Amino acid sequence: MVPSFRPPATRPIPGSYGLPVLGPLRDRLDYFWFQGAEEFFRHRAAEHKSTVFRANIPPTFPFFLGVDPRVVAVVDADSFTALFDPALVDKRDVLIGPYSPGVGFTGGTRVGVYLDTEEPDHARTKAFVIDLLRRGARTWAAEFRSAVDDMLATVEADLNKADSAPASASYLLPLQKCIFRFLCKALVGADPAADSLVDRFGLFILDLWLGLQLLPTQKVGAIPQPLEELLLHSFPMPSFAIKPGYDLLYRFVEKHGAGAVSIGEKEHGIDRKDAINNILFVLGFNAFGGFSVFLPFLISEVGKAGRDGLRLRLREEVRRVLGDGGDVGFTAVREMPLARSTVYEVLRMQPPVPLQFGRARRDFVLRSHGAAYEVSKGELLCGYQPLAMRDPAVFDRPDEFVPERFLGNNGEKLLQYVYWSNGPETGEPTIGNKQCAAKEVVVATACMLLAELFRRYDDFECEGTSFTKLEKRQLTTPTPS
Template sequence: MASTSQLFDTPRSPTVKQAEPTTEPSKLMVRDVPGDYGRPFIGPVMDRLDYFYNQGRDKFFQSRMEKYKSTVFKANMPPGPFISKNPNVVVLLDGKSFPVLFDVTKVEKKDLFSGTYMPSTNLTGGYRVLSYLDPSETSHSKLKNLLFFLLKSSRDKIFPEFHSCYTDMFESLETQLAKNGKAGFSDANDQAAFNFLARAYFGANPPDTKLGSDGPGLVTKWVFFQLAPILTVGLPRIVEEPLLHTFPLPPFLVKSDYQRLYDFFNESSKSVLDEAEKMGISRDEACHNLVFATCFNSFGGIKILFPSILKWIGSSGSELQAQLARRSGPLSNPTAGN
């Protein structure tokens, strides 16, 4: 997160062309960022309790925005003590202030992907993977280029594999509905998402490997160990606070699960790992980054967003659904535009 007092002290405009000098002074008013972090230790803990239990996430931000009459203010973000060394942040809740996060001269992004803390590197093979690297770090550009290579080399497989995997999923759900009158979507969606990513990126079909259909469950458990400090799972506060929000869950509990994922990616991504070596990245570090990018970033996004998209389509009514049905059809040329 950005340092709190300097975040908006020196506003800058992007320099595209040399502008004519002007004698009119800037009319922008420089204002101190409102808000309060409270007393050390106590303030972060109180904000954590408000965020998870007393107010909830949305009310937490809304109440402070109303209190300070500002969409930019200081606050403590979970988890706080003892997981996060510095929970102090500047909250940005509007479109004008948000772009400052892309200014690397004002905001350092080192070790801050999950929030104000960083999960143990024991969960990622001992490496700080790309998501936790600041753009100024040497490895950042190398690993970023490796992922661009992965996307580029997979471009012709993305749409066909998506169509194939999700067609299989929906046909299976239709069969279950016809037989039982109901079908579970969540597990089927997770398996389809994992199969799609493995087949599109690496040309590997998980059910045909030692991993079988265990991939989604292993990923979910591994990701939970990283995000537990900023989650609530509905347990009583007296149980959930010390269990999830005060101390990190021990990585050794998912070591064997993660090893299975690593072995699958190490075996399936040989051509990508060959390219990594050409870029000066060790195969081991590259593989751990592929696991993270595929399982945490991509799979996590599909797991959450795809069901949400279907929910809104399902509730949108027959007119939109009919339009989508008319626009869809056999994927004879997936690379051609409409």
């Protein structure tokens, strides 16, 4: 007898948006204050006994600003994949949710990252970025090593002169300087040292530029609650506040990154102004923003007190591969499976871009581990990666940090459920999808940072975003096996 396959009957998506104004306000207060983002999604999934449900996502602006906060939340590994399917979802202007900061922040250009795959300029701008990355690969590792060198020299000096006990030195600013400098050089071919204003203020301009775009969607916690809700979460931030800084960076890229700009113009047929605005967005938002969030997660996770066993094994792996004088680079880190698995595990536990959005192109059936839901054309799906990548149907001990999780054949099979790049880790960014153009280079760069730390130090320890111990290398290299 041939078994018959019957697809599961669809069920209505549970949850409601509540009363106008009050429902969104309640969800917004839960999201920012009473529950926090993770508990917001966890609590609703438990309440509705479903990993697909309706909710309002902040920001919730006054209705006349036309930002509709109603979403279909998806928080399991199965349903999340709908967000990666260009046939199902439209990614037009939904990079950070139903609210889009607007072209005032990007010199008047709708940059590629906000374009849907069906818009012709998407393919053009993505191919341009992929080209910049390919070109940058030649100097990427060397520029990264040199910038890390400066960063660690600063942190070591700060740690030595720390007069507090126990000694500690924050690595945040030195790390941001490192990221800014190496990205400008490797990605744009422009050395910030060529322009003293950019050299001194460039990264702070980017921080402010990013902050103004993202503020309405983030909890800041620096001012009392009612003020934060009224002042920061109730209307879009004005782009004119950052225009002089943006213009400074624009001129810097135009002059010192002329080679990169002309690749956009000549090889991809992108208008000069749009090429520069796209370069600035990828440099500032995707790359600088992404690494500024992710690398601190990585350093502090590996450097946590009590992780000595992991650090010992990483040190042995790094030194075995590098031998006595080897340089950290793309080839070397390919041979460091534990470093790579650790990087994946940090990306799984703390994805730097936790939310993904996509608007249903048509009515379709959304599958979620055996359940099925009807999604209507125009509804906005909102995926929350931190829960999807801790889906107990896929991962053992899902809430535990298990650095060796992705080792071996079985470990590698789990990579299809690692979604940090807006696509499975086994997938490939192309001009036809919306997966992060730098998927490979981000993982390799993170491995290089670990390798550089263990090449230099026998051990290190962190508390939050500060180093509390950096033990200079004294131990000898293990003999290659």
